[in-house]
Amino acid sequence: MRRRRYALLFAAMALLLAGLSGCSERNYFEPKELRGSVQYDGELPAKIVETGYAGATLANGQVITKKGLQNWRLPKGYRYINRRGPQVIAAGDCKPNILYNLDTDQTLKIDLPRRIVAASLIPGSDNLAFLIEGNRYGLYDYKKGKIVALYDSDKAITADIRIANPIMLDQLVIVPTLDGKLVIMNKETGAKIREIVVGEGKEFNNVIYLHIIGNRLVAATPHRIISVSPRIMDSQSMEISDVIFIDDNIYIFAKDGTIYHCDTDLKILGSKKFPFAHFVGVIYSDFIYALEREGYIIATDPELSMANVFQFPDKIDTWLFTTPDAIYYDKYYFKLNLVSQKGETYTHEGQAEDENGTEASQEKGEKALFIEGIWKDIKSLVTLDDANETEGGDE
Numbered sequence: 119m120r121r122r123r124y125a126l127l128f129a130a131m132a133l134l135l136a137g138l139s140g141c142s143e144r145n146y147f148e149p150k151e152l153r154g155s156v157q158y159d160g161e162l163p164a165k166i167v168e169t170g171y172a173g174a175t176l177a178n179g180q181v182i183t184k185k186g187l188q189n190w191r192l193p194k195g196y197r198y199i200n201r202r203g204p205q206v207i208a209a210g211d212c213k214p215n216i217l218y219n220l221d222t223d224q225t226l227k228i229d230l231p232r233r234i235v236a237a238s239l240i241p242g243s244d245n246l247a248f249l250i251e252g253n254r255y256g257l258y259d260y261k262k263g264k265i266v267a268l269y270d271s272d273k274a275i276t277a278d279i280r281i282a283n284p285i286m287l288d289q290l291v292i293v294p295t296l297d298g299k300l301v302i303m304n305k306e307t308g309a310k311i312r313e314i315v316v317g318e319g320k321e322f323n324n325v326i327y328l329h330i331i332g333n334r335l336v337a338a339t340p341h342r343i344i345s346v347s348p349r350i351m352d353s354q355s356m357e358i359s360d361v362i363f364i365d366d367n368i369y370i371f372a373k374d375g376t377i378y379h380c381d382t383d384l385k386i387l388g389s390k391k392f393p394f395a396h397f398v399g400v401i402y403s404d405f406i407y408a409l410e411r412e413g414y415i416i417a418t419d420p421e422l423s424m425a426n427v428f429q430f431p432d433k434i435d436t437w438l439f440t441t442p443d444a445i446y447y448d449k450y451y452f453k454l455n456l457v458s459q460k461g462e463t464y465t466h467e468g469q470a471e472d473e474n475g476t477e478a479s480q481e482k483g484e485k486a487l488f489i490e491g492i493w494k495d496i497k498s499l500v501t502l503d504d505a506n507e508t509e510g511g512d513e
Contacts, residue, residue, distance in 0.1 A: 146394055147393065147394045147411075147412055152427055156415060157452075159451055162187065162446065164176040167197075167437070170197070170199065171326070172200050172283055174198070181206075184441050190220050193208070196210050196218070197209050199237050200283050204219050205220075207234065207239065214229070215227070226260055227263070228248075228260060230265070232250040235249055238284040238286070238291075243305065244260055245306070249281065252270075253270070253274045253297060254269065254271070255268075267307070267309070271295045271296070274297045277296050278322050278324055281326070283328075289304065290304065294316075294325030294337065295325070300314040314337075314346065316339050316343075317338075322339075323341065325337055327361040332382060333347060334382045336382070338358055341357060341358065343384065345384045347383070352384040358371070359371045359398070360408075362400050366382055367380070368380040368384065375394055376390070376392075377406075377408065379422050389422065392410075398411050401440055401443055403443060405419055407454070409430065411434045413434065415428045430452075
């Protein structure tokens with residue numbers, strides 16, 4: 119099992135770094151002009167040993183989240199999945215999944231049949247929503263040590279390492295699967311309400327981006343991005359390396375080297391192509407800085423009207439994690455050290471934690487989120503799946 123898991127991780131990492139699959143001939147990005155070079159700002163206390171959607175784990179157990187390097191450590195042999203307040207969800211190397219309490223330094227076993235690949239703690243309850251290896255998902259009561267609901271989705275042999283975590287929406291929990299679906303469930307009982315198909319790729323089809331922007335639910339796989347509003351679902355089909363949003367603007371970084379600037383309806387407002395560029399990470403402040411696999415940083419303004427290219431210290435061939443304003447690579451980091459003139463805080467691919475450890479964008483969403491009855495309208499866009507019934511109890 120361990121050998122198979124590492125094989126899948128290696129394959130996913132290869133796809134992420136290569137930016138292309140199935141090509142016998144590889145082309146490389148070659149900038150016409152370099153405007154300078156950047157150097158690392160410092161060295162991490164240990165190398166990155168695994169990255170995921172919400173964070174990266176170092177060899178010494180420390181974790182990098184979207185807020186940067188944390189001063190606490192996971193128990194030996196565990197990898198970071200997600201956090202809410204002092205509670206950290208972690209998956210082990212051939213060890214039980216655990217809930218690690220930062221305040222008490224205690225661990226609680228999460229008794230699931232396979233390794234967790236994505237999970238979120240549900241506010242106001244003892245449940246956590248999970249996705250495990252084998253593309254099974256559901257709810258787990260960590261206080262009772264009991265599976266509340268468990269479902270099987272279609273088999274997914276390959277997966278991008280950025281497996282989006284579940285998010286909450288009022289009384290609902292939205293679980294992204296490895297086969298490109300969003301499953302909407304009741305957050306208390308785990309009863310399945312609806313499914314939304316994001317992508318239908320045969321390989322590497324998991325959801326790599328999931329966020330709520332105003333009254334829009336935006337999700338993406340490596341092959342397709344959708345934006346669901348109260349009455350309509352918009353989409354764009356393309357090979358996707360990364361997605362970010364700034365204010366009400368969505369930026370899609372395609373595997374052909376094109377950056378697309380879209381509104382929340384996914385209407386393309388502008389684009390700029392960098393031939394053969396393979397984007398592996400993005401940071402931003404007043405400008406957007408895209409890290410290119412061959413060792414370049416492409417800087418462009420939000421309107422994509424101009425661009426400059428800078429030399430990065432290394433080609434990217436191992437673990438990488440980005441926060442909105444920093445790049446963490448191998449055992450080094452590079453930080454923008456820039457403050458937006460607008461005085462705003464941006465969120466990149468996922469949900470940043472606030473000072474109390476809660477997800478700021480989630481709480482903002484729960485207050486202003488979708489007008490009353492929005493899901494009644496969304497139900498007309500998706501189909502009810504009665505094929506799989508909830509399984510109660512342990513397995």
